[in-house]
Amino acid sequence: MKYQKLENQEADWKWKYLIKKYREGENITRYEERSLQKNIVEKLFTCHNKPALIETWVESHMSPNLKVKLDQAIRARRKRFFNAEKQTTKKKSIDLEYTVWLRLAKYSRKMKMTLSETINYIIDERETKTLYQDQISMMKASIKELLQK
Structure with a gap:
């Protein structure tokens, strides 16, 4: 198992x-x-901060339909919890307008990259373009200086 289980x-x-x-x-x-449901749920409310009682309640009273969903939710929560400990694995999010996301998604598919890779690529291209523009303007200025002498 990749992530440690913390019972409490x-x-x-x-x-x-x-x-x-x-x-x-x-x-x-x-x-x-309904009345039985209400009584059983009230017992769950009183179990807060008592891990052993919560586990007992889940085993005794929880709906079998929720078993898989609960396990998936706990697994996802565990993953997010441990990934959030390191800056490099912590998930970050940005808000994009739909049209911007759509253009980025199309470009990503075209480039066969993930959205993150595409954003990195676009930033790298922009930085490289700026660098070359600066070099060209410096060369033009030095050529102008040479021609004026």
Whole structure:
């Protein structure tokens, strides 16, 4: 396994995930009866900051439909958590207007590059162009000086 499991942290993530789903109106329990669901969810609310109780609740009362989704969410959260520790692996984001993103995506496909590689390529090209323009203007100025003498 690539990422270490931290039991206390993952129990907290599970609790937050389940509470979020409950507040969105999903049935997070394996029970159909509304009053029973409410009582069981209230037990989950009292389990906050008690990892052992959260794990017990998940094993006993969680809806089987949520098992895979919860595991995927925890796996993704674990990956983001450990990747965020290093500056190089931490994900960054930028806001682009749709038209800009569309042009960049088309250019990326044309160049057979990722969006990040394409942005790097465009920046490198721009820097190189500026460098050459500076060199040419210096050469023109020196030629002008020579011709004036």
